[in-house]
Amino acid sequence: MPVQEVELPADFTSLKTGQNHFLIFFSSRVHGKMWCPDCVAVEQLVNETFAPESSPPATIVYVGQKAEWKSQDNAFRKDPWHLTAIPTIVGLNDAGEEIGRLVEDDLLDPMKFSSFVQPRDIDHPFPSGLSGAFGRVESTIGR
Numbered sequence: 001m002p003v004q005e006v007e008l009p010a011d012f013t014s015l016k017t018g019q020n021h022f023l024i025f026f027s028s029r030v031h032g033k034m035w036c037p038d039c040v041a042v043e044q045l046v047n048e049t050f051a052p053e054s055s056p057p058a059t060i061v062y063v064g065q066k067a068e069w070k071s072q073d074n075a076f077r078k079d080p081w082h083l084t085a086i087p088t089i090v091g092l093n094d095a096g097e098e099i100g101r102l103v104e105d106d107l108l109d110p111m112k113f114s115s116f117v118q119p120r121d122i123d124h125p126f127p128s129g130l131s132g133a134f135g136r137v138e139s140t141i142g143r
Contacts, residue, residue, distance in 0.1 A: 003050045004059045015061065022050065022058040022117065023090045025076060025083055028065050035066050039087045042107040046089075049117055056117065091116065 006015070007028065015023055024046055027036035034040050050058040063069050063076045063086055076083045081090070085104045093099050102116045 003047065005062070006059055007062045015059065021056040021092055021094075023092065024050075024058060024060045025063055025081070025086050025088045025090070026060055027069060027086055028062040030065065036069075036086055038104055038107075042087050045107070045113065046087075049113075089116065 003024075026039040026043070027034045029035075034043065046058075046060070049055060061076075063083065064074060068074055069076075069086065074083075080098075087104065087107055089102045089107060090098055091100045091102075100116070102112060106112050
């Protein structure tokens, strides 16, 4: 399914629909380019992974310009997302509940990234034996 893009949605809870299995939080663009170097570094991988028709549903959410993102008042740093860094990919189950996230440099690790975006069971959100190796991947089941 092609990737959708959203710039500062008015209703943040609308992102938690069962239609989005992954939310990709990136910096906003300045003159067509993202200001965050880590976001730029993973952009191609994200596009290659989520652009094909057979890929899981995903939405890219732009968190704002640099000054907006750096502010502790940025809406994405609060409920329901509590982001601490970008890029961040949040995995959601069919009910729109967060089941895990992959943060910053871990998105560049091919094993972590591919394991994270593979289809998974809600009772076993990460492949057996790998969850401890994920570094900054956080399971949020039961939060």
